[in-house]
Amino acid sequence: MSTVTSTESKDLAPVSTESLAALLVTRERPPRPSSLSTSLTFGWRAMLKIKHVPEQLFDVTAFPIMNLLMFTYLFGGALAGSPDDYIQFVLPGILVMSVVMITMYTGVSVNIDIEKGVFDRFRSLPIWRPSAMVGYLLGDALRYSIASVVMLAMGLLLGYRAEGGFVGVVAGIALLLVFSFAFSWIWTMFGLMLRTEKSVMSVSMMVIFPLTFLSNVFVDPRTMPGWLQAFVNNSPVTHLASSVRGLMAGDWPADEIAWTLGWAGLFVAVFGPVTMRLYNRK
Numbered sequence: 001m002s003t004v005t006s007t008e009s010k011d012l013a014p015v016s017t018e019s020l021a022a023l024l025v026t027r028e029r030p031p032r033p034s035s036l037s038t039s040l041t042f043g044w045r046a047m048l049k050i051k052h053v054p055e056q057l058f059d060v061t062a063f064p065i066m067n068l069l070m071f072t073y074l075f076g077g078a079l080a081g082s083p084d085d086y087i088q089f090v091l092p093g094i095l096v097m098s099v100v101m102i103t104m105y106t107g108v109s110v111n112i113d114i115e116k117g118v119f120d121r122f123r124s125l126p127i128w129r130p131s132a133m134v135g136y137l138l139g140d141a142l143r144y145s146i147a148s149v150v151m152l153a154m155g156l157l158l159g160y161r162a163e164g165g166f167v168g169v170v171a172g173i174a175l176l177l178v179f180s181f182a183f184s185w186i187w188t189m190f191g192l193m194l195r196t197e198k199s200v201m202s203v204s205m206m207v208i209f210p211l212t213f214l215s216n217v218f219v220d221p222r223t224m225p226g227w228l229q230a231f232v233n234n235s236p237v238t239h240l241a242s243s244v245r246g247l248m249a250g251d252w253p254a255d256e257i258a259w260t261l262g263w264a265g266l267f268v269a270v271f272g273p274v275t276m277r278l279y280n281r282k
């Protein structure tokens with residue numbers, strides 16, 4: 001047996017590195033995907049989650065409708081004289097509040113994927129590193145769009161009329177999507193920092209509730225105490241709600257739009273690098 005083994009080993013020719021590489025690599029390696037293509041791929045992955053788990057759409061359908069009906073008919077008569085008058089003011093505000101509140105689920109999704117170990121696979125791929133984060137945000141942009149369409153459809157049934165027409169409505173929704181995309185970077189940071197999805201939701205709600213309710217979403221800030229007006233008038237949600245309300249009403253509030261875009265740029269500039277640093281070190 002040993003004689004046969006030694007004879008076979010002598011007959012084997014030495015294998016060089018070049019010949020082995022030529023055997024394994026029979027054609028050129030495909031080019032590295034671009035940052036845009038990888039981001040869109042991860043965005044498509046986020047949309048497939050909605051397809052397979054349609055229950056995720058409850059927070060962008062049932063929740064906004066419930067808020068609109070509740071605030072319009074409970075407080076419309078007391079605040080504006082009638083629900084019909086109040087809905088012209090409150091619908092853009094509730095639209096802003098609903099979309100801003102569901103941005104926190106971006107951080108929850110990131111945290112769930114980390115706990116499942118999916119990110120370990122993503123980090124091993126030869127792709128643009130931030131594409132996984134950007135993909136989450138692009139996928140959630142679809143959820144924000146659905147929430148906006150649902151809110152506007154319900155508002156039309158209740159008597160809301162956008163004086164700005166189609167252009168004003170589209171411009172208002174586009175501005176809302178830009179702000180929400182930037183605002184979501186905060187929750188991706190929390191999704192990487194905190195250990196459980198419940199912690200991400202708790203911290204997110206502690207931030208979102210004061211920002212949305214201490215704003216001009218429901219009432220005019222001029223009815224508030226002076227010390228509270230100072231906070232409300234400088235809140236990013238106030239600037240966003242004023243911008244969306246003005247655009248849908250046919251106005252183009254340049255100052256409010258500039259403030260909204262400025263806040264969006266600040267969120268991306270501050271929380272984007274922090275999120276990617278946490279992602280690289282996680």
